[in-house]
Every structure is written in C-alpha cells, then in structure tokens.
Amino acid sequence: MWKQFSLVFFLLFGCYVGVNSHPQPLKHLTNELEVHAPASEVWEAFRNLGILRLAAQQNLIQSFQVLKGDGGVGTVVKIIFIPGNSSYTERFIEVDTKRRLEVAQGLKGDYLAIGCSVQIVTFEMVEKSQNSSIIKAGIAYAVKKGFEAKNPRPNIQLVAALSQLLKNFVEN
Known part of the structure; x- marks a missing residue:
C-alpha cells in the first residue's frame, strides 16, 4: 500500500512541477531582407539544404555534413565554420513548404557551448507581391542559469549573411 501511495505521490508531484515550472523566456534576434523575386522562388533555392550547399560553394561556411535525414523534419546537420x-x-x-518556413533547433556547438541553453533558428519566405518577397530570419535563445552575467548572445550576422547570399543568388 505504501509503495502504491509513494508512486502516485511522485507521479502527481512530477506532473505538478512540470506544469508549474516556467522555462526561461526566449530572447529574439531578427533580420528581414527584401528580395525582388517571388517567395516561391526564394523557397525553392533555400529548401532541402540548398542554402547550405550555396553557403559552402560561396565560402560562407567551410562545409556541412548531413548526419541524418534528407532536409525534412528530423534532419540533423553539422555546419563547420571558417576557418574550421x-x-x-x-x-x-x-x-x-506551404508557409515556406524552416525551424531548426541547435543541438551542439556555437552559442550552446558558451552559455545558451536553447538556440532556435528560423527562416521564412513571405510573399510581399507577385515579384517581391521578404526573407524573415531569426534566432530565439535562452541563457543558462549562471551565465546571465556573461550575456552570451548568438550572432545574427551569419543568418543575415545567408539571407543576403540567397537574395543575390535568386536575383541574379
């Protein structure tokens, strides 16, 4: 009887803690870039790892390696930065694909290695007009407890550079 009571108590307590614990709020960094091309064209160049292939070809990153998947949900990619x-x-x-949106969660490296507990990168291609769109890119992140004073903040520059690279590719 005591074992059953203990089990029920710990299950209820665990549910209570899970429901009432508030994770740190995410901070957001954003970048928007207008492109003189339809959002569907921009998305086609971006999706299925297209932006990473383009970034490696243009030496924006050293290389990338697909560890799992084919560019869809669940795909795991390792990006090696320059100088490697x-x-x-x-x-x-x-x-x-319908919303032309990709969301990736950081697993290892970059700002996760120096104090961020969460790093989520988003890219969305938004239709502005028939021949114009906006690349909305952003990073959402949270800082680990104990690292607040160091204020580790992801750098939006690579995300902005990827957007610019995509814009140049599609417009030319």
Missing part, C-alpha cells in the same frame, strides 16, 4: 575550428549541429524541427 568550430562547428554547430542542428535538427530541423519544422519544415513547412
């Missing part, structure tokens, strides 16, 4: 001494691994958690 650091890397970042992410998993695609949402790929929505």
Whole structure:
C-alpha cells in the first residue's frame, strides 16, 4: 500500500512541477531582407539544404555534413565554420513548404557551448507581391542559469549573411 501511495505521490508531484515550472523566456534576434523575386522562388533555392550547399560553394561556411535525414523534419546537420575550428549541429524541427518556413533547433556547438541553453533558428519566405518577397530570419535563445552575467548572445550576422547570399543568388 505504501509503495502504491509513494508512486502516485511522485507521479502527481512530477506532473505538478512540470506544469508549474516556467522555462526561461526566449530572447529574439531578427533580420528581414527584401528580395525582388517571388517567395516561391526564394523557397525553392533555400529548401532541402540548398542554402547550405550555396553557403559552402560561396565560402560562407567551410562545409556541412548531413548526419541524418534528407532536409525534412528530423534532419540533423553539422555546419563547420571558417576557418574550421568550430562547428554547430542542428535538427530541423519544422519544415513547412506551404508557409515556406524552416525551424531548426541547435543541438551542439556555437552559442550552446558558451552559455545558451536553447538556440532556435528560423527562416521564412513571405510573399510581399507577385515579384517581391521578404526573407524573415531569426534566432530565439535562452541563457543558462549562471551565465546571465556573461550575456552570451548568438550572432545574427551569419543568418543575415545567408539571407543576403540567397537574395543575390535568386536575383541574379
């Protein structure tokens, strides 16, 4: 009887803690870039790892390695930055072709290695007009407890550079 009571108590307590614990709020960094091309064209160039292939060809990153998947949800990619001494691994958690949206969660490296507990990168291609769109890119992140004073903040520059690279590719 006592064992059953203990089990029920711990299950209820665990549910209570899970429901009433508030994770740290995410901070957001954003970048928007207008492109003189339809959002569907921009998405086609971006999706299925297209932006990473383009970034490696243009030496924006050293290389990338697909650890799992084919560019859809669940794909895990390791990105090696120039000069090659650091890397970042992410998993695609949402790929929505209809909304032209990709969301990736950082798993290892980059700012996760120096104090961020969460790093989520989003890219969305939004139709502005028939021949114009906006690349909305962003990073959402949270800082680990104990690292607040160091204020580790992801750098939006690579995300902005990827957007610019995509814009140049599609417009030319």
